[in-house]
Amino acid sequence: MKKISLFLLAVCGIALLMAGCGSKETEEDVSTLELKKNGEIVHTIVEDFGESYYDLDELKSSTEEMIADYNSSAGADRVKLNSAQTQDGVVRLVMTFKSSEDYSGFYRQALFSGTVKEAFGAGYDLDVTLNSVKEEGTTISKQDILDMGDKHVAIVRENINIRPYGDILYMSSDVTLGADGKTAVVTNGESLSYIIFK
Secondary structure, eight states: OHHHHHHHHHHHEEEEEOOOTTTTSGGGGEEEEOTTTSOOOEEEEEOOOOOOOOOOOHHHHHHHHHHHHHHHHHHHHOEEEEEEETTTTTEEEEEESSHHHHHHHHTTTTTTEEEEHHHHHOOOOOOOOEEEESSSSOEHHHHHHTTTTTEEEEEOOSSSSEEOOSSSEEEOEEEETTTTSEEEOOOOOOOOEEEEEE
């Protein structure tokens, strides 16, 4: 059980950021945060599951126990496990969070998803330079960002793919656009990365 719990901490990123995110061949094969229009966050965790002493049923049970503890503390069902499966030595867990605040609270990881105006009100000073997705070489800075008050922004400190519900407009320099044109690939988990979308 101890080994299962340690593995769960690793794949969920509670104690450490997952190593190797974005290193697999397609966007479907890497850990991804899907931002829903209703504010929900769908977290797909994809990680190697090759050691024989790991058991999927125990991993699922441990995950459900952690979710139950969080929901109990929150006083409502804020997190749920959608699925847990393995294939070809890879584990895939899919979890849904009611909000980015729940994701942050569950993982102790920075994540914000909302409007630019809401981000500024939440304490993000937005004093950053972002690159345009459509116009290469074009950048925007703090005042430009603040003027986009009703546009949406994702702010994250994690090596992970972000798939917002709207078209991606601007990104931090440590974020690249995925091959599908709809996914932002965050390459630096040490500092906050910003993604503005419609």
